[in-house]
Amino acid sequence: MVGIIGYGVYIPRYxxxxxxxxxxxxxxGEKMAKALGVFEKSVPGPDEDVATIGVEAARNAVKxxxxxPTDIGAIYVGSESHPYAVKPTGTIVAEAxxxxxxxxxxxxxxxxxxxxxxIQACMGLVKSNMIEVGLAIGSDTAQGRPGDALEYSAAAxxxxxxxxxxxxxxxxxxxxxxTTDTPDFWRREGQAFPSHGARxxxxxxxxxxxxxxxxxxxxxxxxTVDDYDYFVFHSPNxxxxxxxxxxxxxxxxxxxxxLVVRQIGNTYxxxxxxxxxxxxxxxxxxxxxxxxxxxxxxxxxxxAIRVEDEIxxxxxxVPTVQDYIERKTYVNYATYAKYRxxxxxxx
Amino acid sequence: MSEKGVAQFWRKIKAIYTIQxxxxxxxxxxxxxxxxxxxxxxxxxxxxxxTFKGLGEIHTFAIVRQAPDTFKRQIPYIxxxxxxxxxxxxxxxxxxxxxxxxxxxxxxxxxxxxITQYGESGIIVYGYKFEPTMRVTGHE
Numbered sequence: 149m150v151g152i153i154g155y156g157v158y159i160p161r162y163x164x165x166x167x168x169x170x171x172x173x174x175x176x177g178e179k180m181a182k183a184l185g186v187f188e189k190s191v192p193g194p195d196e197d198v199a200t201i202g203v204e205a206a207r208n209a210v211k212x213x214x215x216x217p218t219d220i221g222a223i224y225v226g227s228e229s230h231p232y233a234v235k236p237t238g239t240i241v242a243e244a245x246x247x248x249x250x251x252x253x254x255x256x257x258x259x260x261x262x263x264x265x266x267i268q269a270c271m272g273l274v275k276s277n278m279i280e281v282g283l284a285i286g287s288d289t290a291q292g293r294p295g296d297a298l299e300y301s302a303a304a305x306x307x308x309x310x311x312x313x314x315x316x317x318x319x320x321x322x323x324x325x326x327t328t329d330t331p332d333f334w335r336r337e338g339q340a341f342p343s344h345g346a347r348x349x350x351x352x353x354x355x356x357x358x359x360x361x362x363x364x365x366x367x368x369x370x371x372t373v374d375d376y377d378y379f380v381f382h383s384p385n386x387x388x389x390x391x392x393x394x395x396x397x398x399x400x401x402x403x404x405x406x407l408v409v410r411q412i413g414n415t416y417x418x419x420x421x422x423x424x425x426x427x428x429x430x431x432x433x434x435x436x437x438x439x440x441x442x443x444x445x446x447x448x449x450x451x452a453i454r455v456e457d458e459i460x461x462x463x464x465x466v467p468t469v470q471d472y473i474e475r476k477t478y479v480n481y482a483t484y485a486k487y488r489x490x491x492x493x494x495x
Numbered sequence: 496m497s498e499k500g501v502a503q504f505w506r507k508i509k510a511i512y513t514i515q516x517x518x519x520x521x522x523x524x525x526x527x528x529x530x531x532x533x534x535x536x537x538x539x540x541x542x543x544x545x546t547f548k549g550l551g552e553i554h555t556f557a558i559v560r561q562a563p564d565t566f567k568r569q570i571p572y573i574x575x576x577x578x579x580x581x582x583x584x585x586x587x588x589x590x591x592x593x594x595x596x597x598x599x600x601x602x603x604x605x606x607x608x609x610i611t612q613y614g615e616s617g618i619i620v621y622g623y624k625f626e627p628t629m630r631v632t633g634h635e
Contacts, residue, residue, distance in 0.1 A: 161591050193590065194568040195609040199621060203607040211633070231609075231619055240621060244512040244607055246546070467631040475631045477593075486568055 150274050151316035152309055152453070153281065154215065154462065156208025157425045158201050159305040159412055159472035162191040164484045166300055172481045173295050184300055185386015189413025191479060192289045192304040194487045198227045199237050201306035202287040203244040209283070209308040210245055212466040213315075217247040220310070221279025224269055225255050226262025226286045226417045228335070228342075241285065252279075259333060260382055261443030262286060263307065263417040268323055268449060270311035281312040288416035293341035294490055301385050303413030305472075307421035317459040318428060318437070322369050322452040326361040333444035349444070350388070358382065358392050358440045361448030365438070369452050373397050376452075377435040380423040382442035383409035392440075405430060411473050424453075426469040433457040500613060504620055511622035514605055516583060518545040525581040549605030550628070551579040558594050565611050573597050577625050591626040602628045 165188045167177025181187045192201070202225055210217055223238040230237050238253035256262040256269075263286015270282025287306030292299035311320075332353035335342035345353070358381055366372060373379075379398045381389035386409050393403045406423030415422050420441035427437055437453040485491050507528075509515050516527030520541040524533065527547065533540025556575035559566070566572070573589035575597070589597060590608060603625040610620045628634035 193608075195588075195590065195624070197609055197619075199619075200607050200609060207607075208633075240512075243508055244621070246513055465633060467633055471631045475629065489568075 149316065149319050149321075150271050150311060150313050151319035151456070152428070153312040153315055153317060154209045154213025154310040155425055155428060156205045156210070156212055156308045156466060157306065157418075157422060157469050157472060158204035158208065159190050159415075159469075160192045160196050160201070161475060161477050162193060162479050162484075162487065163188045163412075163476045164191050164479055164481065168481050169300055180300060183387070185390070185407075185410055186301050186413050187410055188478075189301060189303040190305055190415070191484050191487060196304070197231045197289055198225070198229050198287045198306070199231050199240040201289070201304065202237060202241045202285045202308065205287065205306040205308035206241055206245050206283060206285060208466050209310050212462050213310045214462075215281060215310070217245050218250070219281045220247040220283050221251050222270055222273050222282040223247070223251060223253045224266035224282070224284050226258065226264075226266045226284070227255070227288050228257060228259055228262065228416060229289045229291060230255055230257075233337075237287075247283075258447065259443035259445050260384070260414070260416045260419050261441040261447060261449050263421050264441035264449040264451070265443075267309055267311060267320075267451075268325070271320060271323065274311055274313055281310055284309045284311060286417035286419075286421045288418055290414065290416040291335075291341050294485070296341070297346075298342070298344065301409070301414040303415050305412060305415035305418045305422055307418045307425050309421065315458055317456055317462055319454045319456060320451055321454055322365060323450060324361070324365050324368055325447060325449045326357055326364060327447035328357070330357070330446035332446055344444075349384075353444060353446050354382070354384065354388055354442055355392060355395065357446050357448040358442050359395055361450045362396055362438070362440050365450035365452060371452070375436060376438040377402065378405060378427045378431060378437045379403045380406040380420055380427060380437060380439040382420040382440065382448075383407065383423060384414050384419070386410045408469060408473065422469060428455070428459065429463070429468040429470065431455045431459070433459060501618055504618065512607070514547040514549055514579075514623055516545055516547060517542040525579070525583045527579070527583040527585050545581075547579050547581055547583070549579075549623070551577045551603060551625075553589070553597065553599055553601045553603060554578040554584060555599060556589065556597055575603075575625070577603055588624045589626065590624045596627070602634070604628050604632050604634065
């Protein structure tokens with residue numbers, strides 16, 4: 149059956165604390181961190197972008213899966229911060245991991261769920277025997293307008309998932325999606341920063357799409373919350389996934405391991421996939437994972453995943469999400485502004 | 496910016512994305528960047544494409560404090576000569592390392608980074624830099 153045959157993550161080394169950002173904008177840092185459930189966020193180095201993050205994550209995934217990179221027949225990179233407006237990030241990743249040229253490739257964009265849309269596309273190609281292995285990447289160096297609420301959470305990181313049907317470490321038993329035209333968050337062509345509908349991003353956007361997406365998958369699979377050991381919801385902050393869990397009746401302990409957002413912020417296209425990777429790092433074979441990714445605009449992708457025995461053999465060689473979370477160097481707001489090109493005088 | 500330099504960069508993509516050089520099977524020497532002929536064996540040499548493992552140690556280094564405009568955001572940064580385990584030596588930036596921690600003999604591994612760009616509308620050049628080996632690089 150089709151599933152995950154390898155996965156790898158990458159989180160840049162730099163972090164900024166919520167209280168440092170709050171101090172610049174005259175906010176109460178402690179209160180802000182607690183309210184958002186985000187205590188620090190990852191910051192990419194001045195020479196890191198979606199392509200470099202994607203390559204590092206993809207190399208980790210290939211190492212874990214122990215496959216020949218030329219077996220990969222498709223690469224889809226999901227992001228909302230692709231380095232080029234026109235020129236696929238996937239071409240750079242493919243060349244850097246050594247799987248070009250006999251493969252198909254495209255870049256995906258669906259706010260924070262472009263990476264899971266890429267997983268679904270790869271599943272289709274593998275299931276129809278068009279390819280042996282597909283590589284789906286969710287990678288972002290998210291932008292937040294200085295002083296905007298999003299600046300506290302917009303972070304950087306990436307997750308690469310290899311989809312195949314041989315030596316599967318986690319079977320994707322079912323997937324379904326829920327999509328509408330809901331303008332909660334957008335960025336127009338040529339704009340440096342996104343805009344959003346403030347409180348509108350909650351109820352009609354995140355909670356409706358994640359909630360409906362989850363209920364639809366429960367119905368489709370004839371399962372309930374009790375049938376799953378872990379839950380992973382897209383985490384734009386630390387507050388939304390917990391509130392979503394409450395609405396659906398998910399016990400807090402089943403959600404806890406996915407909440408990496410507290411230490412690294414919202415990695416956008418990597419967000420739900422990063423939570424999933426953290427769960428895959430620790431879950432016992434036989435565990436069942438329920439994941440719902442959300443992308444503004446708006447839609448959700450839901451997945452029911454079963455962890456297989458094979459996963460145990462694939463641990464140890466490749467760095468875990470926690471390894472990356474623990475590797476950190478704090479920067480102040482000025483350095484963060486310099487690295488993120490918020491200081492425009494420099495080229 | 497115009498297309499100037501694009502072809503030059505494109506020809507090197509394989510070499511600088513994956514650290515691909517040559518191995519001379521006659522004298523068992525590894526070369527980077529790729530050579531047309533083995534400088535030691537000349538016409539007796541047999542060159543094969545070889546992708547380096549990307550592990551090595553710092554042979555020597557310098558701290559750059561006065562940089563070209565495109566590197567100003569990164570000052571101060573480390574530029575080192577890295578001796579790869581296979582024997583070839585190359586010059587590269589060292590990242591994920593504070594300037595007070597770098598030392599000769601430090602174990603490093605290659606990582607993938609943005610090197611430069613041809614202006615705001617030109618191409619972006621990616622390639623290798625090196626970082627200290629540690630738990631997150633899959634080493635202890």
